[in-house]
Amino acid sequence: MAWTREEMAARAARELKDGYYVNLGIGIPTLVANYIPKGMTVTLQSENGMLGIGPFPYEGDEDPDLINAGKQTITAIPTSSFFSSADSFAMIRGGHIDMAVLGAMEVSEQGDIANWTIPGKMVKGMGGAMDLVAGVKRVIAVMEHANKAGKSKVLKGCTLPLTGSRCIDMVITDLCVFDIDRKLGKMRLIELAPGVTLDDVKAKTEAEYVVALA
Amino acid sequence: MTGKVYQDATSALEGVVFDGMTVMHGGFGLSGNPENLVTALKENGVKNLTVISNNCGADGVGLWVLLDNGQIRKMISSYVGENKLFESLYLSGKLELELNPQGTLAERIRAGGAGIPAFYTKTGVGTVVAEGKPTEIFDGETYVRETWLKADLALVKAWKGDHEGNLVYRKTARNFNPNMATAAKVTIAEVEELVPNGTLDPDQIHTPGIFVNRILQGRDYAKRIEFRTVRPRADKEPTSQQENA
Numbered sequence: 001m002a003w004t005r006e007e008m009a010a011r012a013a014r015e016l017k018d019g020y021y022v023n024l025g026i027g028i029p030t031l032v033a034n035y036i037p038k039g040m041t042v043t044l045q046s047e048n049g050m051l052g053i054g055p056f057p058y059e060g061d062e063d064p065d066l067i068n069a070g071k072q073t074i075t076a077i078p079t080s081s082f083f084s085s086a087d088s089f090a091m092i093r094g095g096h097i098d099m100a101v102l103g104a105m106e107v108s109e110q111g112d113i114a115n116w117t118i119p120g121k122m123v124k125g126m127g128g129a130m131d132l133v134a135g136v137k138r139v140i141a142v143m144e145h146a147n148k149a150g151k152s153k154v155l156k157g158c159t160l161p162l163t164g165s166r167c168i169d170m171v172i173t174d175l176c177v178f179d180i181d182r183k184l185g186k187m188r189l190i191e192l193a194p195g196v197t198l199d200d201v202k203a204k205t206e207a208e209y210v211v212a213l214a
Numbered sequence: 215m216t217g218k219v220y221q222d223a224t225s226a227l228e229g230v231v232f233d234g235m236t237v238m239h240g241g242f243g244l245s246g247n248p249e250n251l252v253t254a255l256k257e258n259g260v261k262n263l264t265v266i267s268n269n270c271g272a273d274g275v276g277l278w279v280l281l282d283n284g285q286i287r288k289m290i291s292s293y294v295g296e297n298k299l300f301e302s303l304y305l306s307g308k309l310e311l312e313l314n315p316q317g318t319l320a321e322r323i324r325a326g327g328a329g330i331p332a333f334y335t336k337t338g339v340g341t342v343v344a345e346g347k348p349t350e351i352f353d354g355e356t357y358v359r360e361t362w363l364k365a366d367l368a369l370v371k372a373w374k375g376d377h378e379g380n381l382v383y384r385k386t387a388r389n390f391n392p393n394m395a396t397a398a399k400v401t402i403a404e405v406e407e408l409v410p411n412g413t414l415d416p417d418q419i420h421t422p423g424i425f426v427n428r429i430l431q432g433r434d435y436a437k438r439i440e441f442r443t444v445r446p447r448a449d450k451e452p453t454s455q456q457e458n459a
Contacts, residue, residue, distance in 0.1 A: 047317075057445070062442055066385045066386055071245070084388055084393050085316070085320035086393045093335060123294060127292050128315070130343060163341065164340065
């Protein structure tokens, strides 16, 4: 049984530590907020200029002046702060954010990530992703292991334009968890989703990796 | 004496708008957008604009109306999704686009306002963003050089402002506005509440009046929400982004 989106988010939440400042990307990464362990203080940053993100507002309390980087309505908490875009990226680029969880279209065994464009097909832009992978202390990519056609998204080298090179520390897919030593450019398989075998991972992974299950 | 206050957005644009100019536009998504000034710019009809803005509106609203009216030649942005018109104009070659990483965009604007022609950043190293740009190694790591961004005109939106042009923003509607206010030859601010001098606490000013040349009381704010996300009132357990204290 592979992990669901929710289970992947829950697995990523196990990487959180008390006192962390964290930036969560759009999609599965946003769900990580629902799995912050009770009793642990984790402060969420939003790159449009907010630290300390609260839950979605109650119906009728939505405020157009209070949105996250995904442009969703959110709320503040008693310790929240607001600031400019330049200050926001001083936090991110300056190494003040402890962890980021991002979606990905491809990752490589060296820790490269591609998640912002498909040339000729999709024009959206990188938003804050390139700054996040460059400046945040620990970066975790969460994604489906293979595309709908069954082709691996965990590659020897990315084929799409990069968001960053040698910047990912961990990859969580629906099948397993890899950690990456980005200095050495080496990937290790450290955990399997329940019911997933080493052969299942091997069949769907193009990248080279060492098996190092705990 | 300052004479910074204008009756409305149309009069505030008089004498500072010309074809081919570069315009900074504050806001993130549709939050903190200078709605009155964009409408006035559309009515003005000025053409061949280079617009510096994190996004380019959304289908039917914001900067989208200038795109639809054929007034924009080039966009400098970080994210242009959720905008079908943008995509079709770009893919058919009718619109130029320079995509910047969001933090690089913000810092280029900050640098423009602070008189710093260039700076080095790790963002974008090893990607297409760094192609053709000088790099240098600091403390063993490679950084790419990025240059300042300046504009002929900055259009910003604040919550409150006084007659001197001192501005206070509200929540995440601040975003790029205070940075852009510093980086143009002429900055025009529209505010939800134009207040008498002496009303704003000097300790709480986000943009000091020196950066603002013209100010006006905005009206009829639509403040559209792009993605309305809520939790039901009965729900005791938060089901979304949260902080556990």
